[in-house]
Amino acid sequence: MARRPAAPAAHGEEFSFVSPLVKYLLFFFNMLFWPLVPPSPRWLRRNRNDLQVISMVMVAVGVYARLMKHAEAALAYLAVDPAIVLIVVGVLMFLLTFCGCIGSLRENICLLQTFSLCLTIVFLLQLAAGILGFIFSDKARGKVSEIISNAIVHYRDDLDLQNLIDFGQKKFSCCGGISYKDWSLNMYFNCSEDNPSRERCSVPYSCCLPTPNQAVINTMCGQGMQALEYLEASKVIYTNGCIDKLVNWIHSNLFLVGGVALGLAIPQLVGILLSQILVNQIRDQIKLQLYNQQHQADPWY
Numbered sequence: 001m002a003r004r005p006a007a008p009a010a011h012g013e014e015f016s017f018v019s020p021l022v023k024y025l026l027f028f029f030n031m032l033f034w035p036l037v038p039p040s041p042r043w044l045r046r047n048r049n050d051l052q053v054i055s056m057v058m059v060a061v062g063v064y065a066r067l068m069k070h071a072e073a074a075l076a077y078l079a080v081d082p083a084i085v086l087i088v089v090g091v092l093m094f095l096l097t098f099c100g101c102i103g104s105l106r107e108n109i110c111l112l113q114t115f116s117l118c119l120t121i122v123f124l125l126q127l128a129a130g131i132l133g134f135i136f137s138d139k140a141r142g143k144v145s146e147i148i149s150n151a152i153v154h155y156r157d158d159l160d161l162q163n164l165i166d167f168g169q170k171k172f173s174c175c176g177g178i179s180y181k182d183w184s185l186n187m188y189f190n191c192s193e194d195n196p197s198r199e200r201c202s203v204p205y206s207c208c209l210p211t212p213n214q215a216v217i218n219t220m221c222g223q224g225m226q227a228l229e230y231l232e233a234s235k236v237i238y239t240n241g242c243i244d245k246l247v248n249w250i251h252s253n254l255f256l257v258g259g260v261a262l263g264l265a266i267p268q269l270v271g272i273l274l275s276q277i278l279v280n281q282i283r284d285q286i287k288l289q290l291y292n293q294q295h296q297a298d299p300w301y
Contacts, residue, residue, distance in 0.1 A: 015288070016285055017281045017282075017284040017285040017288060018107060018278070018281045018282055018285050019277075019278075019281060022274060022277050022278050022281065023104050023105075023107070023278060024104070025274060026100065026104040026271070026274040026275060026278055027100075027101055027104040027105060029100070029267070029270065029271055029274060030096075030097045030100035030101045030104070030271075095118075096115065096118050096119070098111075099111045099112070099114045099115035099118070100112075100115040100271065100275070103115055103275070104275075104278060107278075107282050107285075109279055109282055109283070112275045112278060112279050112282075113275075113279060115271070115275050116271075116272050116275040116276055116279070119268050119271050119272050119275075120272055122268060123265060123268045123269065123272070126261075126264065126265070127265075130261065141243065141247070144243060144246070145177050145178070145243055148176075148177040148182075148242060148243065149177055149182065149185055151164075151165055152165070152176065152177065152182055152183060152185050152186055153185050153186055153187075155186050155188075155189075155204070156186065156187075156188050165204070165206070166204060166205075166206035167206075168242060169204070169206040169207055169238070169242060170206050172242055172245040172246060172249060173238050173240075173245065174207075174238050174240050174241055174242035174244075174245040174246075175203055175204075175206075175207035175237055175238040175239060175240070175241070175242070176203070176207075176241050176242065177241050177242060177243055178241040178243060178244075179230075179239060179240070179241050180203055180207060180225060180226065180233060180237060180238070180239050180241075181226050182241065183202075183203045183204070183207075183226060184201075184226060188200075189201070189202055189203065189204075189226070191226050191227065199223075201224050201225075201226040201227045202220075202222045202223045202224060202225060202226065203222035203225045203226060203237055204222060205217060205218065205219040205220070205221055205222055207222050207225070207237040207238050208221035208222055208236060208237050208238075209235075209236060209237060209238065221236065221237075222236075222237055225237050
């Protein structure tokens with residue numbers, strides 16, 4: 001009895017459905033969020049634990065900044081604490097890129113599926129936030145106003161938050177949430193008669209109009225500004241609130257905002273696509289290996 005011809009080389013044991021291009025493209029896609037390393041597969045296998053530096057440093061800095069603050073004030077301004085944001089972003093980045101990098105190198109379906117699912121969730125949340133923010137713009141504006149008001153209340157309680165607010169007020173040439181008188185929400189700047197603070201009825205120095213060729217910043221330039229009327233105060237400080245300034249900036253920079261949103265969405269979609277392609281290739285390779293194992297004893301194999 002004549003033997004059947006041997007199976008084509010394309011389906012032999014050395015053939016692999018897993019494309020090295022897709023595999024390492026997905027790996028280097030995740031490397032955008034991890035430190036750059038030499039593109040040697042052997043080096044990557046030996047040093048993959050060293051690739052987690054950036055996200056771990058972010059977490060460490062956030063934890064350190066959080067621990068250095070007063071514990072009794074921790075819960076009061078938890079939602080507006082930059083240290084918490086740093087910790088959360090660092091942890092999420094570490095977990096997401098870990099699944100993507102190690103999953104692609106090890107050809108692990110579970111890690112790749114986790115990576116793809118997380119990216120899909122993040123993308124859908126961003127899309128939903130954008131759509132809801134556009135449809136319910138009034139409610140979104142109210143939520144932003146609430147966050148800014150909460151940040152103003154705790155301005156002196158957190159140095160990180162203080163620097164963030166000062167940067168925003170100088171960047172957008174604004175003061176307070178709706179107007180400069182919003183600073184009465186803060187216990188140090190409140191205008192009530194029983195307020196013993198030396199900053200009573202004042203505003204932060206970041207509200208002040210810039211002085212040309214000023215060598216030393218006058219941190220007391222906002223002294224007593226809340227007691228002045230709008231026109232009189234506008235000669236010294238910014239009187240418009242940051243909410244209106246922020247909305248106007250977004251409206252005048254729609255192409256920039258759209259470009260940033262697109263720049264965030266495209267890499268996520270690319271990551272989802274690459275991970276799903278690699279998962280399908282790994283599954284095909286597993287089927288091929290099972291087929292080879294089942295038929296390797298056949299006389300015509």
